[in-house]
Structure formats: structure tokens, C-alpha cells
Amino acid sequence: MTKRKSESLSPEELRTHGDRLFLSHLSVDCVIFGFHEGQLKVLLLKWKDGPWCLPGGFVKHHESVDYSATRILKERTGLDEIYLKQFHAFGDPQRERGKRYKQGWIANRFVTIGYYALVEYSKVFPQPDLLSSECKWWDVAAVPDLIYDHKQIMTTALETLRLSLNDHPVVYNLMPLKFTMPELQRLYETILGQRLDRRNFQKRMLALDILVKLKERKTGGAHKAPFLYRFDKKKYDRAMKQGLVGGW
Amino acid sequence: MTKRKSESLSPEELRTHGDRLFLSHLSVDCVIFGFHEGQLKVLLLKWKDGPWCLPGGFVKHHESVDYSATRILKERTGLDEIYLKQFHAFGDPQRERGKRYKQGWIANRFVTIGYYALVEYSKVFPQPDLLSSECKWWDVAAVPDLIYDHKQIMTTALETLRLSLNDHPVVYNLMPLKFTMPELQRLYETILGQRLDRRNFQKRMLALDILVKLKERKTGGAHKAPFLYRFDKKKYDRAMKQGLVGGW
DNA sequence: ATTTCATTGTGTAGGATATACACAATAGTA
DNA sequence: TACTATTGTGTATATCCTACACAATGAAAT
Known part of the structure; x- marks a missing residue:
């Protein structure tokens, strides 16, 4: 195992050989909540020519999963020092059914670890990633269809937030x-x-x-x-x- | 990718080529609680010629993570239909420092997903696995040193159980x-x-x-x-x- | 300027819940 | 038969939660 690897991959390299940089079979998805004009909002990405999804990413070989989530959050929102909490891992082998990629690393099965973040709406400047065309806030009550099980991930996050409101x-x-x-x-x-x-x-x-x-x-x-x-x-x-x- | 794989591996095969059967970089650990003679107990395994640890295992390629936990539990306790709950994923790259295996699949970094189980003490017949020499109950208040971060995993499980007692x-x-x-x-x-x-x-x-x-x-x-x-x-x-x- | 109206600031009475505590009954033991 | 540690049950008090009422205010309407 070489000590250092290229710190970034092109979208094509990610699809075919993501394991050069990332752990296989493991991803992270973030449910980023904000609050604006009396509405609870969630930050979503739109794939180029595809469906909406949660901002997510992968875990680098020598990086903690918590840090992966922090990094993804920073990339999407520009924010550091955010309230970020792991809430559940989603490990159903069918969770990504209908996946577009049939080959290469990206076609692998991924177990995803869900984090939710609470951010101050006004401080966020949403930024799409390389695979996305849009990144914007949606009313929680009006999110569109999401890819895979992302709707359920979001719902679970909201449920967790709701419960944690009781004691924190x-x-x-x-x-x-x-x-x-x-x-x-x-x-x-x-x-x-x-x-x-x-x-x-x-x-x-x-x-x-x-x-x-x-x-x-x-x-x-x-x-x-x-x-x-x-x-x-x-x-x-x-x-x-x-x-x-x-x-x- | 072949459709079917051998349903079991020898300890040696697991060490070298666990990925034939299991997802890489992902494991499951179970904190199994019981109650006997006024004491809260936890079921631990002892490695052959090694330290005590939580019963754990890996996730088969086409198996849900929840099912992996159920399977591990069944193997260790003989019990089906058990209260089993995922509580946290542990993803620090340093969590397995001091690992004995320096080579092969087993030397990989593993992110582990923690489950806790609540079982009826009297119904359990502890069974060591292939790599273990002992499997027995310990008083929660008197568990020995555990491998890696397993003590913390246990503590987190207990903490989760304690909190969930408030509402369930x-x-x-x-x-x-x-x-x-x-x-x-x-x-x-x-x-x-x-x-x-x-x-x-x-x-x-x-x-x-x-x-x-x-x-x-x-x-x-x-x-x-x-x-x-x-x-x-x-x-x-x-x-x-x-x-x-x-x-x- | 005056009125209107939706909204905010504050308080109180009643019920439900949690806490602290006391005494009688009992199954084995001395 | 007396003793002792434990169990069964109840009550008084404080605390918290819920439902509800009325006065004050700032902009908009008249």
C-alpha cells in the first residue's frame, strides 16, 4: 500500500477506480437542516440529468468517518464547525436498486452512514459537486422524489432530530x-x-x-x-x- | 462476479481472502446484555491465546447489515428472534491499533457497526467461534480489558440502553x-x-x-x-x- | 387622528405527576 | 416464640404541565 495517493479523482476515475482513494462499500450521506422564513429546510443536490439526492460522499482510506461527513458538509455548504451527528447506518443490499452505474467501483454495493447537520441558513452558500448541476434548499414538507432510499434516510434523520429535541x-x-x-x-x-x-x-x-x-x-x-x-x-x-x- | 460463493471460509481463508465472502472494511460488533442474579451481564469472547472482545463478524456480500448482526447473534447464543438494535458506527481509522494481523484481508481497516441485544439469560448457551477459546458472561461492572475500542463500544451501548429506558x-x-x-x-x-x-x-x-x-x-x-x-x-x-x- | 386587528406580554387556576416518607404484614431464622 | 429483613400499601407535599383570559401594542385601514 503506497503511503500517499492522489488527493482527488476525476468523476471518471471515481466511477471506475474509487478504491484508489476511498474505502469500498462504505458511503456517507448528510441530511443538512436549515430554517428560513418559518420553514424547516433540507439541502439537496441534483445529479446532472438525474434525480435529487442527499449530499454524500465516500470515506478516504485514512480518514475517520466523522471527518468524511465534516468534509462533505464543508464542500457543500462552505461551513466549518457545524453541529453534525451520526444517526444511523443503512445496510440493506437492495437500498440502491435502480442504480445507474452497472460497472466499475461505483457499481458496488454501498452501506451508507447517515449524519444530520444543523446549520444557520443565512450562512450557507450551497455549492453543487462535480456530479451535480444544482444544490439548493427544499422545504422539508415538499421535498421531491429522491434517489434510492434517500427519502427514508431523511425521514429517519428528522425523526431522530424530533426525539433528541426532548432532551437536548x-x-x-x-x-x-x-x-x-x-x-x-x-x-x-x-x-x-x-x-x-x-x-x-x-x-x-x-x-x-x-x-x-x-x-x-x-x-x-x-x-x-x-x-x-x-x-x-x-x-x-x-x-x-x-x-x-x-x-x- | 460469480453468483454463488462458498458459504463458509476457514480461519486461514478469512484472514487472507475474506473478501470472497464478505464486504471489505465493514464489520459488525454485538453487545449482548443479559440479567442474572441481580447483575447486568454482557457476553464476551476470548481469542485463542489473546484478549477478550465483543462477539462480532462481517457482512456477507448480499446480506443486510441487520441480518449480519442477527446471524452473529444466533451463532453465539443459539437464539433467534432477539431484541437487537443498531446504535452506532465506529469509524476512527485508529480504532484497531495494535492489530495482530499485519497482512491479508483481515489486516484491512474496518469500520464497525455496533448493535446491542437484550436476551433472556437462562435461554442462552454461549458458543465460542472458530477463532475463540471461550465465550462467557461477565458482570458489566467487572469486564476485563477488551481489544481495540471494544470497551468504548460497550460503554456506548450501555449509555444508549440507559437513555432508551426513558421512553421504551x-x-x-x-x-x-x-x-x-x-x-x-x-x-x-x-x-x-x-x-x-x-x-x-x-x-x-x-x-x-x-x-x-x-x-x-x-x-x-x-x-x-x-x-x-x-x-x-x-x-x-x-x-x-x-x-x-x-x-x- | 382614530379605529381596527392581528399579534405579543403576562398571569392564574386546576389537574396530573413526581417525590418523600411511614407503618403494617410476613416468611424464614434464631 | 421472638426476631429481622423484606414486601405491600398509602398519604401529604411539592413540582410540573395544561388550559385558558385579558391587557398592551404597532402597523394598517378609515
């Missing part, structure tokens, strides 16, 4: 620096797929003791100006570590 | 058909690593509405004979599906 206030990573309580509530509601009581929501959020109420209000809206809040990063980090309730 | 009454799979409330409490306590109040525990368990109190008592103990309980499978299954509390 992960939404920090989706919100801008300053935000109003109604905006935060909208985010919870889209993730949970359920309306929440405005007053109880506020009480619950404040009880977490991770928010700071600012003096400013958000003006420009057509009604009473809501206060702005920001996260108290220290308290937020502590809450993330400890978990929220416990149950036992 | 998974212990069904660890208990015998009939059991007493103190026995059930002992199980919760060992999983959680924490003492619980006897009276509140009972109330909480009964409130789940998944237990049936039997007329019989467990005799033979040195004190007041406790009642026996069993799970109401229907209600239990419903509780497993729905989750327990919700939070939101």
Missing part, C-alpha cells in the same frame, strides 16, 4: 444570533409537526434557563413588536451536556 | 416470563447505575399499564414472599411503539 435544546444551531420567541416556536413546531401553545412554550423555554432576553424588539412586523432573545452559550452548552430532563 | 420499557427482553417487582427494580438499578425508591418504582411501573400481577408469590426467599408479575405482551408492544412519555 439542539435548535441553537439552527437559529440566527438574535431571534424572537415566536420564531423559535415556529422552529419547534415545524420539527415536531405540531402546533404548540404560545404561552406554555415561552414558559418552558425560559425555564430551560438558556436564553437571554434582550432589551431590543424586532420591529418592522405588522403587529406588536416582539422581544429579541439570544442563547446564553455557556448555559446552553451545559444543558447540551447534561441533557434536559432525565426521566429517571 | 425495553426490559421485557431481559426478564424471564415471571418475575417479582424487586427483581425488576434491580434490573433498572443496574442499567441506570442508581438506587431507586421501592415504592415509587412500583407505582411508576404499574402506571405504565404493561404488567400483570399474578396470584402466585415467589417462595423460597428468606423474607416476605413477593408477588410475581408478567408482561402483558399486547400492551407492552403498544407501549414500545408509541414510546412512553413524549415530552412534547
Whole structure:
């Protein structure tokens, strides 16, 4: 095994001899969530002349899988230091049925490891990769047909996010620096797929003791100006570590 | 690619040419939990002339990863139809440092997918595999040094189990058909690593509405004979599906 | 300038749930 | 027969969750 390999492959080389650079049979797919104008969004790629799919990639020979996910994320969004969490591996041999490539390395069976990312919408500049013609945000509620089992991967990611909301206030990573309580509530509601009581929501959020109420209000809206809040990063980090309730 | 391959390999063939039967770079490890005499147990293998490790194996070319885990479990415990859950993939390139094999297929880097299983102790007849000399239960609190990152894999499994206890009454799979409330409490306590109040525990368990109190008592103990309980499978299954509390 | 209206800010009462704690009953043992 | 560790059951309190009401406000409509 040579010590160093070419650090990049052409699309053609990838198809035929991806194993020069990457582990065989293993891929990574990222479900990248954002939040904008009251809607939960997910970042999708469109293959040249083909279907939509999740941004994904492969694992280099001497690279950790976590790092692969980070790298893919960086390539697609330009973002570093993102909240990124592995949530499930998808290992059905039929998961890629209908694959377009019948030959070469790329035609192999791939087990894919799913990660979801929470990013601040406004900071992202979507970038298609070499095999793609488009890279853009979609409303979670309105994603088109996706390739292979990518729809299921997305659904599982959302499900995981929804559950983790119970014990971890992960939404920090989706919100801008300053935000109003109604905006935060909208985010919870889209993730949970359920309306929440405005007053109880506020009480619950404040009880977490991770928010700071600012003096400013958000003006420009057509009604009473809501206060702005920001996260108290220290308290937020502590809450993330400890978990929220416990149950036992 | 030939359609059918030999369904088994000798240990030597596995070392040198495992890829005839298995996917490269991918393995499965199982953390098999049991409960006996008030202690949470985990099933470990000992390599011939080597360290202890988790029961694991590889993924056949046309087999789902879930099935691989099921197969490995069956081989080690003789059990079918077991509660088995994927919990994390471990993909650090350094995770197998100190590997004994320097050559051949087995020397490759492996990303491993962790599953944990909950089994009824009394039904298990531990069986070593071809590479192992021993297969036996260890107290979770007293497992020896394990190979590679297997200790961390076990810890992560336990952590996952502990958290899932909050929303799913998974212990069904660890208990015998009939059991007493103190026995059930002992199980919760060992999983959680924490003492619980006897009276509140009972109330909480009964409130789940998944237990049936039997007329019989467990005799033979040195004190007041406790009642026996069993799970109401229907209600239990419903509780497993729905989750327990919700939070939101 | 005044009214309108959707929205925000804040509080309270009631119910459900969790926690802390006490005493009687009992099966084997001394 | 008394003793002891354990089990069965209940209650009072605090805490949390849920449902709901009313005043304040800022832009838009009149």
C-alpha cells in the first residue's frame, strides 16, 4: 500500500477506480437542516440529468468517518464547525436498486452512514459537486422524489432530530444570533409537526434557563413588536451536556 | 462476479481472502446484555491465546447489515428472534491499533457497526467461534480489558440502553416470563447505575399499564414472599411503539 | 387622528405527576 | 416464640404541565 495517493479523482476515475482513494462499500450521506422564513429546510443536490439526492460522499482510506461527513458538509455548504451527528447506518443490499452505474467501483454495493447537520441558513452558500448541476434548499414538507432510499434516510434523520429535541435544546444551531420567541416556536413546531401553545412554550423555554432576553424588539412586523432573545452559550452548552430532563 | 460463493471460509481463508465472502472494511460488533442474579451481564469472547472482545463478524456480500448482526447473534447464543438494535458506527481509522494481523484481508481497516441485544439469560448457551477459546458472561461492572475500542463500544451501548429506558420499557427482553417487582427494580438499578425508591418504582411501573400481577408469590426467599408479575405482551408492544412519555 | 386587528406580554387556576416518607404484614431464622 | 429483613400499601407535599383570559401594542385601514 503506497503511503500517499492522489488527493482527488476525476468523476471518471471515481466511477471506475474509487478504491484508489476511498474505502469500498462504505458511503456517507448528510441530511443538512436549515430554517428560513418559518420553514424547516433540507439541502439537496441534483445529479446532472438525474434525480435529487442527499449530499454524500465516500470515506478516504485514512480518514475517520466523522471527518468524511465534516468534509462533505464543508464542500457543500462552505461551513466549518457545524453541529453534525451520526444517526444511523443503512445496510440493506437492495437500498440502491435502480442504480445507474452497472460497472466499475461505483457499481458496488454501498452501506451508507447517515449524519444530520444543523446549520444557520443565512450562512450557507450551497455549492453543487462535480456530479451535480444544482444544490439548493427544499422545504422539508415538499421535498421531491429522491434517489434510492434517500427519502427514508431523511425521514429517519428528522425523526431522530424530533426525539433528541426532548432532551437536548439542539435548535441553537439552527437559529440566527438574535431571534424572537415566536420564531423559535415556529422552529419547534415545524420539527415536531405540531402546533404548540404560545404561552406554555415561552414558559418552558425560559425555564430551560438558556436564553437571554434582550432589551431590543424586532420591529418592522405588522403587529406588536416582539422581544429579541439570544442563547446564553455557556448555559446552553451545559444543558447540551447534561441533557434536559432525565426521566429517571 | 460469480453468483454463488462458498458459504463458509476457514480461519486461514478469512484472514487472507475474506473478501470472497464478505464486504471489505465493514464489520459488525454485538453487545449482548443479559440479567442474572441481580447483575447486568454482557457476553464476551476470548481469542485463542489473546484478549477478550465483543462477539462480532462481517457482512456477507448480499446480506443486510441487520441480518449480519442477527446471524452473529444466533451463532453465539443459539437464539433467534432477539431484541437487537443498531446504535452506532465506529469509524476512527485508529480504532484497531495494535492489530495482530499485519497482512491479508483481515489486516484491512474496518469500520464497525455496533448493535446491542437484550436476551433472556437462562435461554442462552454461549458458543465460542472458530477463532475463540471461550465465550462467557461477565458482570458489566467487572469486564476485563477488551481489544481495540471494544470497551468504548460497550460503554456506548450501555449509555444508549440507559437513555432508551426513558421512553421504551425495553426490559421485557431481559426478564424471564415471571418475575417479582424487586427483581425488576434491580434490573433498572443496574442499567441506570442508581438506587431507586421501592415504592415509587412500583407505582411508576404499574402506571405504565404493561404488567400483570399474578396470584402466585415467589417462595423460597428468606423474607416476605413477593408477588410475581408478567408482561402483558399486547400492551407492552403498544407501549414500545408509541414510546412512553413524549415530552412534547 | 382614530379605529381596527392581528399579534405579543403576562398571569392564574386546576389537574396530573413526581417525590418523600411511614407503618403494617410476613416468611424464614434464631 | 421472638426476631429481622423484606414486601405491600398509602398519604401529604411539592413540582410540573395544561388550559385558558385579558391587557398592551404597532402597523394598517378609515
